Every structure is written in structure tokens, then in C-alpha cells.
Amino acid sequence: MSTSVGDRIRMHSNHTDVPDRTGTIVAVLGQGGPPYRVRFDSGEETIVTPGPDATIESGSVGDKLGLAAEQAGEKAGEVAGAVKEQAEDATGAAARTVADLADDVAKRFER
Structure with missing residues (x-):
């Protein structure tokens, strides 16, 4: 999964009562891949290594x-x-x- 700063990430929920999390990749900490520093739409910012349930859209x-x-x-x-x-x-x-x-x-x- 290769990405760049400014791309959008959607982490799909595994539960029906929990919404998907979406955010913007603000830093790529690996060599063109995970982990990423993500600023979620909620305002939270954290380091993420996305699993297979995540999708990335070009910003x-x-x-x-x-x-x-x-x-x-x-x-x-x-x-x-x-x-x-x-x-x-x-x-x-x-x-x-x-x-x-x-x-x-x-x-x-x-x-």
C-alpha cells in the first residue's frame, strides 16, 4: 500500500454500530508505506498501520x-x-x- 501526504484514508469498521473512520495522511513514516501519521476528521491525530480493512484514496x-x-x-x-x-x-x-x-x-x- 503506497501513499503520499495528503491522501485520504478510510478505516472500515468491523462492527455495525461503529462508524468508519476517515482522515488525512499528514506524514508517511515508512519508505513510501506504513506507518502513517493520520489526522482523523474528528481532530484526533495518531500513528496508524492500516490493516486490510482500510482503503486509501488519492487526495x-x-x-x-x-x-x-x-x-x-x-x-x-x-x-x-x-x-x-x-x-x-x-x-x-x-x-x-x-x-x-x-x-x-x-x-x-x-x-
Whole structure:
């Protein structure tokens, strides 16, 4: 069963009183196959290795582009957070260096 991000998965129920579960594949964790990270229509997101009762339908280009844009936005947010943290660390280090130099200068004038 080969698939790609953005494809739709339907996991058919084995019980008459339990509905089928449908969702979108948001990550392919294997080599073009299972396991998959699936975001179900209920909002739940989990890792799935589908059995023989599952069917996969190719997602539309628009859905795949939307998902790719969403994932790119999430990654950009992660990168921005990391850059902000590094900038804050550098600013803190620079402030400590300036404070240490100011202390050294003040000690020299105390003599």
C-alpha cells in the first residue's frame, strides 16, 4: 500500500454500530508505506498501520497543497522560535560581557 501526504484514508469498521473512520495522511513514516501519521476528521491525530480493512484514496492537489502550506507554516514557526531563543541567548551573553567589563573598570577606579 503506497501513499503520499495528503491522501485520504478510510478505516472500515468491523462492527455495525461503529462508524468508519476517515482522515488525512499528514506524514508517511515508512519508505513510501506504513506507518502513517493520520489526522482523523474528528481532530484526533495518531500513528496508524492500516490493516486490510482500510482503503486509501488519492487526495486532491488542492488538499495536498493546503496540507503542505500548513506544515511549512508550522516549521517556520519552530524555526522562528529557535532563532528568537538564540538571539535572546546572544543578547544575554553580550549584556553579561558588558556588565563584567563595567565591573572591571569600576574596580580599577576604586584603587
